[in-house]
Amino acid sequence: MRVYVQVEDTRDMLKIRSFARSTMKLQSQSHQQHRNLVKQFKNMVLFVVLFLIVSLEVIESRFHVQTLPGFVGNLPITLETGYIGVGEADNEQWFYYFVESEGNPEKDPLVLWGAAGPSCSTLSILMGTIGPITFNKTIPTSEEAIFEINPYRLTKWFVDHPKFLNNPFYLGGVSYNGILVPMIAHEIYNGNEAGEYPQINIKGYFIGNPLTDIHDDYNSRVTFVHRVALISDAIYESTKENCHGEYFNVDPNNTLCLHDLQVVFKCLERINKENILDPICDTLDTFKNSHLFRRSLASFKDNWLLPQAQAQPCSEDSSLLTAWANRRDVREALHVSEVYDKIKWERCNDSMVFDYRKKSKSYTYNIASSVAYHKHLTYSNCRALIYSGDHDTKVPYLGTLNWIKSLNLSLVNDWRPWFFDKQVAGYTMKYSARDYNLTFATVKGGGHQADSNKFKECSSMLTRWLSNNAL
Numbered sequence: 001m002r003v004y005v006q007v008e009d010t011r012d013m014l015k016i017r018s019f020a021r022s023t024m025k026l027q028s029q030s031h032q033q034h035r036n037l038v039k040q041f042k043n044m045v046l047f048v049v050l051f052l053i054v055s056l057e058v059i060e061s062r063f064h065v066q067t068l069p070g071f072v073g074n075l076p077i078t079l080e081t082g083y084i085g086v087g088e089a090d091n092e093q094w095f096y097y098f099v100e101s102e103g104n105p106e107k108d109p110l111v112l113w114g115a116a117g118p119s120c121s122t123l124s125i126l127m128g129t130i131g132p133i134t135f136n137k138t139i140p141t142s143e144e145a146i147f148e149i150n151p152y153r154l155t156k157w158f159v160d161h162p163k164f165l166n167n168p169f170y171l172g173g174v175s176y177n178g179i180l181v182p183m184i185a186h187e188i189y190n191g192n193e194a195g196e197y198p199q200i201n202i203k204g205y206f207i208g209n210p211l212t213d214i215h216d217d218y219n220s221r222v223t224f225v226h227r228v229a230l231i232s233d234a235i236y237e238s239t240k241e242n243c244h245g246e247y248f249n250v251d252p253n254n255t256l257c258l259h260d261l262q263v264v265f266k267c268l269e270r271i272n273k274e275n276i277l278d279p280i281c282d283t284l285d286t287f288k289n290s291h292l293f294r295r296s297l298a299s300f301k302d303n304w305l306l307p308q309a310q311a312q313p314c315s316e317d318s319s320l321l322t323a324w325a326n327r328r329d330v331r332e333a334l335h336v337s338e339v340y341d342k343i344k345w346e347r348c349n350d351s352m353v354f355d356y357r358k359k360s361k362s363y364t365y366n367i368a369s370s371v372a373y374h375k376h377l378t379y380s381n382c383r384a385l386i387y388s389g390d391h392d393t394k395v396p397y398l399g400t401l402n403w404i405k406s407l408n409l410s411l412v413n414d415w416r417p418w419f420f421d422k423q424v425a426g427y428t429m430k431y432s433a434r435d436y437n438l439t440f441a442t443v444k445g446g447g448h449q450a451d452s453n454k455f456k457e458c459s460s461m462l463t464r465w466l467s468n469n470a471l
Helices: 015-027 123-128 177-193 214-219 221-227 233-243 255-268 290-294 316-325 328-334 371-377 397-405 455-466
Strands: 047-054 061-065 079-086 092-099 110-114 133-135 147-149 169-174 202-208 382-389 410-420 423-433 436-443
Touching (some): 177 202, 177 371, 214 221, 214 397, 221 233, 221 255, 221 397, 233 255, 316 328, 371 382, 382 397, 397 436, 410 455
Parallel strands (some): 110 169, 202 382, 382 436
Antiparallel strands (some): 079 092, 133 147, 410 423
């Protein structure tokens, strides 16, 4: 079984270890009602989704969900929802979904999965990408919003039942979790080494299109858009020469560089940054700040916001999910506390959008790079999978390859294709050092969240990797 967990707030990223450990302790205490949810995907994974809700009220609950509005009949999966208190006073509540493995729950790997963030909800994963349920796209309204079982599911996060303590445990996530996951993994390994209880049987971590080093990831974007023919050779060479290869921290007096960057911005103004092959979605106001493209250095960094900063691509599923999640009968079915009746569910929390010019009221962004944590983990008995949709402009695979190279690992297998359904699904390399090994893979045609637009390929990739099989 495997566990996937979605982290929604950076302020609590390092509480996850204590959350996991305390939850396991609570599991062994029969008088406690707090439980972590576990969700498993067919044949090997537990699936858990968490929502952080700050409240002074401690909510103790655990519910088995047998039916959902929009799904005909009883759910063919074990779905549990509830609240778990985090912190010494339990005054921060995590709302969770737990789906039990459909394979062998007693032996399948556990995966704690994190989706994009730090501001986005995992409900869209549970209902939209690699979760056990997906929309029937032939249904046009949220009132019908008929769901069907996802034949290519994984399922996501766990940290609850002590009987799973011996199961292999993995951390996973995408996008902004490139900052969180290696930090959390590092904490868990350190806790195990220090003899903290309970000992977590962590085996490794995996991250998709991970924001890892702000400077290097962002600086790779100009090179990437040239490589995929979004800017010409002449524009690229001029920009590279005048900016001296530095496109992130630009000298405000370097007018030639600023001019070239404006030319680059103009070429990209109507390009979907998450997947260059997808259309722009004006209806979601993706480019409400598009006027910034016409400004100079003052807005330069705003044009290349953190992965969570721009609206998602056009998607009927997104609007259907928003309408569905805010229905009273849905909230009742999921056992969402009435305390939060006046809070509207949104896919992403715009108040947590990162802006270089303003100090966020919601969280503090103080980690510019997580590369050091990856380096520390190379001294652990640890497996890592880093994968990248190769059509993502927000966190291009080129920047990812650069920080992987900085780890000074030995190359085990050089660049080669990997396959799904007898077709090339991407390309992969493998590295190692001591008891640590890292697999890098591209997902051909994948975007910033490759598990969404290439979910069959990603499901196969993760299943094979978690099973210790080569891609």
